[in-house]
Amino acid sequence: MSDGNEFEDWLGQELERRLHPNLSSVPAPHYRNEGTRRGPLSKFISGLVAALATKTATGLTVAVLAAGATGAVIVGVQSGAIQQFSESMRTVVEDCKGQPPTNGQHGIGACVASSARHHGSEARSNNPGQGSKPDKSGKPVETGKPDQTGKPANPGHSGDHPGGKPTPRPADDGGGD
Amino acid sequence: MAEPLYRPGSEQDFDRLYRDTYSRLLGTLTGILRDRASAEDCVQEAFARAYRHWKDWKPEAPAEAWLHRIALNVAFGERKRRRLREIGEVVRRFGAPRQDGDPGAGDEVDLLVALRKLPPEQAAAIILRHLHGYTNREIGIALGIPERTVASRLAAAKRRLRTELGPAFARGEAGTLARSAVSPDD
Numbered sequence: 001m002s003d004g005n006e007f008e009d010w011l012g013q014e015l016e017r018r019l020h021p022n023l024s025s026v027p028a029p030h031y032r033n034e035g036t037r038r039g040p041l042s043k044f045i046s047g048l049v050a051a052l053a054t055k056t057a058t059g060l061t062v063a064v065l066a067a068g069a070t071g072a073v074i075v076g077v078q079s080g081a082i083q084q085f086s087e088s089m090r091t092v093v094e095d096c097k098g099q100p101p102t103n104g105q106h107g108i109g110a111c112v113a114s115s116a117r118h119h120g121s122e123a124r125s126n127n128p129g130q131g132s133k134p135d136k137s138g139k140p141v142e143t144g145k146p147d148q149t150g151k152p153a154n155p156g157h158s159g160d161h162p163g164g165k166p167t168p169r170p171a172d173d174g175g176g177d
Numbered sequence: 178m179a180e181p182l183y184r185p186g187s188e189q190d191f192d193r194l195y196r197d198t199y200s201r202l203l204g205t206l207t208g209i210l211r212d213r214a215s216a217e218d219c220v221q222e223a224f225a226r227a228y229r230h231w232k233d234w235k236p237e238a239p240a241e242a243w244l245h246r247i248a249l250n251v252a253f254g255e256r257k258r259r260r261l262r263e264i265g266e267v268v269r270r271f272g273a274p275r276q277d278g279d280p281g282a283g284d285e286v287d288l289l290v291a292l293r294k295l296p297p298e299q300a301a302a303i304i305l306r307h308l309h310g311y312t313n314r315e316i317g318i319a320l321g322i323p324e325r326t327v328a329s330r331l332a333a334a335k336r337r338l339r340t341e342l343g344p345a346f347a348r349g350e351a352g353t354l355a356r357s358a359v360s361p362d363d
Contacts, residue, residue: 007339008307014288015308019204021213026199029192030221031228 088119183240188234192280195224198241202248208304209252209287210259223248238318245305245319253297272285291341297321299334306331330348 089112096111183190199220206216227234229249234243292300298320305311305319316331317324 008335009342010306011288011303011335011338015208015304019198019304019308021203021206021207023200023203026196027217029195029224031191031195031225053363 089116092116092119181348183232183234183236191228191231194240194244194254198225198244201241202244204305204308205245205250205301208289208292208308209249209300210255215255215259216252219251221246223251226251233354239315242311242315242318246321249297249301249319249332256297277278288338288342291338294341295334295337299330301326302331304340 010112022128092112092115096108096115099108183194196288199296202223203216206219207213210219223244232238292303295303301320302316305316311319313327313346314324316327320327321329322330
C-alpha cells in the first residue's frame with residue numbers, strides 16, 4: 001500500500017509541477033464580447049436560419065393570400081349566378097313533377113328542357129351584354145311544351161341547356177333570395 | 178474545495194467565478210489537450226458557454242465542478258477534432274494512420290504523454306483528484322457520471338498509469354520523468 005501512496009503522492013506533485021499555469025494575472029474574459037465574435041459556422045447557420053425564416057414567411061403569406069382570393073371568388077360565384085340558377089331549376093323541376101304526362105311521354109325531361117330554354121331566352125333578352133349567344137331567330141320560345149314530334153324545340157341549342165354553360169337569371173325572376 | 182457563494186444570473190458573481198477558477202480550469206485542460214494555446218481557447222469558450230447559461234445554474238452543484246463539466250466537454254470535442262485532423266494528415270502524407278494514435282509521443286516516458294493515452298474521462302478524473310483535490314461527488318458532477326462510478330474509474334486510470342510509468346518510477350526516475358520536451362509553458 002505504501003508503494004501505492006507513494007505513487008499517488010508523486011502523481012500529485014508532478015501534475016502540480018507540469019500543469020499549474022503559474023499565471024501572474026488572469027487574462028481578460030472573452031464572454032462579454034462573445035456576441036460580436038462568431039465563427040464562420042455559427043454565421044453560416046444563423047444566415048441559413050434567417051433565409052429559411054424569410055422564405056417561409058413569404059411562402060405562408062402568399063399561400064394565405066391565394067387561399068383567401070380563391071375562396072372569395074368561389075364564394076362570389078356560388079352565391080351569385082350559380083346559386084340563382086340552381087334555385088330556379090329546382091323550382092322548375094318541382095313544377096314539372098306536378099304536371100301530367102303529355103303526348104304519352106313519361107318523365108319530366110322534356111318539361112325541364114323546355115323551361116330551361118325559356119329561362120335562357122329571358123336571360124339573354126334581359127342581359128344582352130353578358131356573353132350568351134342570342135337565339136338564332138331572335139325570338140324567345142313562347143311555350144314550354146314539346147313540339148309535335150315530342151322532342152324539345154330547338155334541341156341542338158346547348159347554350160340554353162342546364163348541362164351547358166349556365167346563364168345568370170335576372171333578379172326579378174323570383175328565383176333568387 | 179471551499180465553495181464560495183455565487184448567485185445564478187449575477188454578473189458580478191460570474192466575474193468573480195471567472196477570476197477564482199480560470200487558473201484551475203486552464204491546468205485541467207492543459208493536461209487533457211497537452212497544448213497551452215488550445216487549452217486557453219477552450220477555457221474561454223467554456224466560460225462563454227457558461228455565461229450564456231449562468232442564470233440556469235443550480236447552486237446544488239458546485240459552480241467550479243459545473244464549469245469543469247462544460248470545459249471538459251469543450252476539450253473532449255477539441256481532442257476529437259484534433260485526432261481527426263491528425264489522422265487525415267497522416268493518411269494524406271503516408272497513406273496509413275499511425276497505430277499508437279499519439280503523434281510525437283515517441284518512446285519518451287512522460288506523465289502528460291501517459292495521461293494522453295488514457296481515455297479522456299479517466300485522464301480528467303486523475304487531474305481533478307490529484308491536481309485539484311476534488312471529491313468523488315465533485316468529479317461525478319464534472320464528468321456527468323454517478324458518484325459511485327468515480328472510484329472505479331479512478332482505480333482503472335491509476336492502474337494504467339502505473340503500467341505506463343511504473344518501470345521508470347520503480348527505478349527512481351520519477352523526479353526526472355518530466356524531462357520531456359512537452360511542457361504546458363512551451
